[in-house]
Amino acid sequence: MVIASFNCNSIRARIEVLKRWLPMANPDVVALQETKVEDKDFPAEDFQSLGYEIAFKGEKSYNGVAILSKYKFDDVFYGFDGKGADEGSRLLAVQIKKLHIVNTYIPQGFDPQSEKFQYKLQWFSRLRTFFESRYKKSDKLIWLGDFNVAPEPIDVHNPKRLLGSVGYHPEEHKALAIVKEWGFVDVFREHIKEGGHYTFWDYRVKDGVARGLGWRVDHIWATESIAGKSIRSWIDREPRLWEKPSDHTPILAEISL
C-alpha cells in the first residue's frame, strides 16, 4: 500500500495538478491539507472518477483536510471531537483495512512572539492527549500531514540561520518530540538518512526549488508495528516544478500490509 501526504494549498486551485499526479504516482491513500473549501463546494466527483473514496471537512478560505482512499473507510472521525466541531478542518482520522490513519494540518504559528505560536504549541499538546486517549501504542497507526515543523538540522537548508524561526524553533521541536515520544517513528527518516530532502519551498524565494532552499515540514510517521512494515519512503518533487504548483510537494511511503 502506498500512502501519501500533500498540502495542496487549495484543492480547487490544484485540481489539474492532482488529476495529473494521482494516476502517475498511483497512491492508495492520500492525505490532503489546506483544501480551503467548504464541504458543499468540495470537488468530490473529480476524485471519485479517479477511483477514490473520499472523506473531507473544510471551511471557507482557510484550512481544510481530506483523505482519498482506494479502499472503503471503516470509520471516519472529524476533529478532536469526532463530529468536526473541534478543529474539524485540521484533523481527520479514518480507519482503512485495520489501519488507523490520522491526517493533521498543524497550525502554522505565524511568529514565535505571537499568540498563534502558543496556539500551535498547545495544538501539539492536545494531539498527544488525542493519541493517548483514542489509540494504543500497539495499534497500526499512521500519523501524517503538514506538521509545519522541520524536526532536524538536516530538514532545513540553513539550520544556523533559521533556528528560532517559525517551523524550526526549539519550542516546536520540544512540542513535537512530546507527541513522538508517545510512540511514533519518522518513516521517511527510517529510509532516507541524508539531508536536503524537502517538501516545502516558499513561493517568495526565487528559484527556491532549484536552489535547494526548502524545508521538510510534511511528514509520515507511524507506530512501530507499521514503521517496521514500511518498505520505502520518498518525496516526489516533480509536482512542485509543474505549472501552477502548490508550495508543498507530496511525501509518500510504501507499507507492506
Added chain:
DNA sequence: ATGGTCGTTGGACGA
C-alpha cells in the same frame, strides 16, 4: 540568500 508570491477575496490576511 525573503523584504518577496500565491490563494481567497473583492481589501486584507494567511502561509
